[in-house]
Amino acid sequence: MNPSLSNPPRSEAEQIAQLTQELQWSRWKIRALEERLRLEMIRKYGPASEKLNDAQLLLLDLEPGVSAAEVEAESTREPMPPASPISAKSRTSGKHPGRQEFPSDLPRVERVIACTPEQCVCKSCGKDTVVIGYEQSEQLDVEPARYFVVVTKREKRACKGCADGVSAAPLPERIIDKGLVSDRVVIDTVVSKYSDHLPLYRQSVILERDAGVSISRATLDGWVMRVGESLTPISAAIGRELIGGGYIQADETPVPVQMHDRRGKNHQAYLWQYGKPGQSTVFDFRMGRGREGPKRFLGQFEGILQTDGYTAYDTTGGPKMVHAACWAHARRKLFEALKLNPDDRVARQLVGRTDELFLIDAEARDAGLDHAARHALRQERSRPLLDIIKQEMQAAQIAALPSSALGKALSYTLTLWHKLTRFLEHPELELSNNLAENSMRGIALGRKNWIHVGSEQAGPKVAAILSVIESCRRMKVPVRDYLASVLPGLANRSIRSIPELTPAAWARSR
Numbered sequence: 001m002n003p004s005l006s007n008p009p010r011s012e013a014e015q016i017a018q019l020t021q022e023l024q025w026s027r028w029k030i031r032a033l034e035e036r037l038r039l040e041m042i043r044k045y046g047p048a049s050e051k052l053n054d055a056q057l058l059l060l061d062l063e064p065g066v067s068a069a070e071v072e073a074e075s076t077r078e079p080m081p082p083a084s085p086i087s088a089k090s091r092t093s094g095k096h097p098g099r100q101e102f103p104s105d106l107p108r109v110e111r112v113i114a115c116t117p118e119q120c121v122c123k124s125c126g127k128d129t130v131v132i133g134y135e136q137s138e139q140l141d142v143e144p145a146r147y148f149v150v151v152t153k154r155e156k157r158a159c160k161g162c163a164d165g166v167s168a169a170p171l172p173e174r175i176i177d178k179g180l181v182s183d184r185v186v187i188d189t190v191v192s193k194y195s196d197h198l199p200l201y202r203q204s205v206i207l208e209r210d211a212g213v214s215i216s217r218a219t220l221d222g223w224v225m226r227v228g229e230s231l232t233p234i235s236a237a238i239g240r241e242l243i244g245g246g247y248i249q250a251d252e253t254p255v256p257v258q259m260h261d262r263r264g265k266n267h268q269a270y271l272w273q274y275g276k277p278g279q280s281t282v283f284d285f286r287m288g289r290g291r292e293g294p295k296r297f298l299g300q301f302e303g304i305l306q307t308d309g310y311t312a313y314d315t316t317g318g319p320k321m322v323h324a325a326c327w328a329h330a331r332r333k334l335f336e337a338l339k340l341n342p343d344d345r346v347a348r349q350l351v352g353r354t355d356e357l358f359l360i361d362a363e364a365r366d367a368g369l370d371h372a373a374r375h376a377l378r379q380e381r382s383r384p385l386l387d388i389i390k391q392e393m394q395a396a397q398i399a400a401l402p403s404s405a406l407g408k409a410l411s412y413t414l415t416l417w418h419k420l421t422r423f424l425e426h427p428e429l430e431l432s433n434n435l436a437e438n439s440m441r442g443i444a445l446g447r448k449n450w451i452h453v454g455s456e457q458a459g460p461k462v463a464a465i466l467s468v469i470e471s472c473r474r475m476k477v478p479v480r481d482y483l484a485s486v487l488p489g490l491a492n493r494s495i496r497s498i499p500e501l502t503p504a505a506w507a508r509s510r
Helices: 012-045 047-051 054-062 068-076 185-193 202-210 217-243 292-298 327-340 343-366 372-399 405-415 436-449 458-477 479-486 496-503 503-509
Strands: 156-158 166-167 248-259 266-275 281-286 305-307 322-324
Touching: 012 327, 047 054, 054 185, 068 503, 185 202, 185 436, 185 458, 185 479, 202 217, 217 266, 217 292, 217 458, 217 503, 248 292, 248 436, 266 292, 266 436, 266 458, 281 292, 281 458, 322 458, 327 343, 327 405, 343 372, 343 405, 372 405, 436 458, 458 503, 479 503, 496 503
Parallel strands: 248 305, 305 322
Antiparallel strands: 156 166, 248 266, 266 281
8 A cells, every 4th residue: 555645745824733732832832831840939039929920030040049038028119110201200109108117225336536627617707607407317337346355354352371282262153164265255156046047167267367366166066065065954945834824836847867877867757836926936856747746845735736737736735725727828828729720710719818818817906905805806797708719619619620730729728627617716726827837937948958867966056046035036035145144054053043034935035
């Protein structure tokens, strides 16, 4: 048989139809790849980057070392106005907000600038002019870190008429007895690493550059571990404070741990975070992500526990514990479905509904409502809105593919519905677990700098330091003042006095 008869030439219309179909498939593939790229960039730069368009995200990706603050600033920046022939003066609308004022508690150093000799003589009559006032302006200034040596002289006394010996003034209590540096240097090292995310090797280089003092990274690490060991009882006391309360938000994050088994690989351990909104928080170091960690920490806790949908929390706490879920996680899954398919009206509508839910609580917060008043507002407006959301989700679930992003988001939300609606029963319960997630951001930034925890034994000490620093941040307690107050002589204090030294108790006493 002639081959040309088995495969007859296609008409021009058939060829166009095939090319059109291939072009359509190519467009769909490009769109899917662009969506995947956008999702990866949003995961990389954080929730604030959701507001950025693709061009802004690409620019951020080309800029090395972009910080979370820069992403946040870019996401809130107003778009540039379109070009127009109208003059700049006519384009400005509204009153200028004025120059920023500096905090009144910052010390002021006055500098008086005298007039020139020509200005000191009147041009009309030749008499000397007099000072009638000052044109005043303020600028923020800084003094670089100034290192100096503190020479401590302890007075020695003796009786010239007796042979009772010599007595010297007692040594003040210090964080590290007979240490080479003062308490302030030790505290600065700890805060710089775990609050400012400055690795110890960089701090060692800075000390040698600015002070001419060579202190090895191992020595700095010894200071940090000593502080972590001292703070471990305080961290445990913070945990007991939380367990004794009625509301805990929990989350967990991985942290690499350096293993000394000659394999050259880090072990993925976890820091479990437990805290109450606006109050203390504590980190619990565990070598794994199993439910044994939260089960041990929570014990017979019988208050409200708010978490994401991770099942490890399901069998924790006492029999009366109330387990609540997080609406931010539910919204995030719906929003990801919308990002993958911006034309999906169902996903867009459901994201809008959840936004309405958050707006109700935002109105209560802006109005300064207490828990009782917010509870009444939720009953009036949130409860009927939740009925609508549930009905729309159940209807959408029938048509959505279970394996699609929208199908998974609907399944996640409806499965946790009884936990997501607990805020209607408990006035103090927040809609989301975002405050717990915010406490993890410092660890995420730290991981990029100090890379890993040095050993399994160091994990609990690092967790104790993070617990104190994050608790101070949440309660606006000056962390350096707090550490300088409680660390010296902490090892000599009785166990009974430790609960009086937690950041919350320390702040109350002042």
